[in-house]
Amino acid sequence: MKTKRNLIIFIVVVLLSGWLGVFVDRFITEQPKGDTLGMGIWLVLPLLTTILLRAFAGDGWRDIGLLPNLKGNIKWYVVSLLIYPVITSTVLLLSYIFEWMGFPDFNLDTIVSVFVGGLLIQFVKNFFEESVWRGYLTSKLSSLKINDFWLYFMVGGVWGAWHIPYFLVFLSESDIFSVLPVNRWLFALIGIVTMICWTVMYTEIYLMTKSIWPLVLMHMTEDALVNPLILDGYIKIAQGKEFFVSPTAGIITTLLYLMVGLILRTKRKKLEKEIVSKSTTTAIVKI
Template sequence: MTRARVNFVLFAAAAIGAGWLGLALDRFTGEDGSNGVAFSESQGTLGQLVFILGPAIAALGLYLLSRDGAGRLGLTLRFASRTKWFALTAAFYPAVSLVAVGSGVAAGAVAWSAEPATGRPTLIAATISVLAVQLIKNPIEEFIFRGYGTRTAAALGLPGRLTPHLLAGAVWAAWHLPLYLVWTSASDMRLVTSLPTALFLPLLFAGLMVAAVLYGEVRMRTGSIWPGVVMHTRRQRGHHAAAAQRARDVHGAQRRDLLTGAVGGHRDGADRNCRSGPHLRCPKFTQPMVAHRLTSD
């Protein structure tokens, strides 16, 4: 087995196992695993710190101590057509969101309100509050799965242009399992999606695989993870805070997240309370996490 293959196997084991190790740590310290910490306003847990930093430390350690000739980690900001790539990646997901939400408006499934619901933050405040945590988390996540994962998978010499992206994407998707299966409470899962978990997870995985191809291909073409960081941040927070916070259900049924699964998109936690009445009206989606939270992709 080549050094690159050994490194990728070790990397995959470390990334997938980090969350489960973090859960074991939480249980050892008496932290309730399924306590809604993934989407609540709490400070998270020590196990969740292991979940996000463990794979990063493993990737950096393998890069420094087990040289495989697979190339650099893509941390550079110097690459050809830099302005074009940053502009393209910044605009991509807002355009997708516009199509997704516009389709909902055209179909009568979504209405828009220019003002936030009573007690809800303004659009600008919601965007700023969710951006802070993403500016910490997303560079770490892209370093792990595109900076090291895609780079190492590409060195395996497997046939197919998409194969490295799909391999790294499979590890990335599996990394999310502890987050949704344990750290996210049942009540918060109902805020993430109206779908049953058995259906939501395969769709989430499919969306993440598509995103892995997008971010990975940009990383390979530019030699840098930073355009992917921009895409990742725009997918998760830029357009979600701008669009999902202002979308509301006009049919009196369940909340709908039109952005879920849109080219790999998935929405995080929303407001927990719905007001009942002649027509059920759920408050506009917001992101309640505070800036120091590192979880949730």
């Protein structure tokens, strides 16, 4: 009952945090574009809420996932680092073969420099973000033993809905059009669906490792690699093909990430069965 109550409080605060930020920004003029006080409120309030719920509402700190749990999980750290680069490279290669994408300003040295230069700030940013979405929301919902697919939908839905004020207000139209040629409302809908699909692989790696650190690394890689490719203009997608091969929200791209997540789920289920089988065999031998 306590967990359900706190989850309701958390979700309500999360869904209101961005709109509170929008409201605050209306009273403060001449703020830096893309770095307003309202955006700060939107970013910080979910994390602050988890801290308060853990400290004062009985949630505790044991399930936050701060331990790296490296034993037996090194391969999942490697997978986390490779997922976005491999899928992005696959989409770029397919797009090149079918002439759906051009690379007039593509410079590998520059891209690597931008990627490496962005790793630290993205690592810090995504430590706080993954402490919320995996370390709190996924952890608490999974403790309720809900169906896997409901878990993906609820975590991804809340994660996506938290972005709605960002999509509708904070994000510039030029950034939206660099990803997809759609209006803000459709972009928000596509963004939410994309995050629900992404949530499958994030959730599965978290459930296998019980640690937020591989997710921090994965999210860091996505932000440092994929976003600059589009926002900094290193790739040019043919008109009308953005919906299929956008490295952020294209249909093909999103389906590939969903496929990776479902493969990870199959692997986790297999590992769980092996553990149960070993435990049963050990119990029989002791008897």
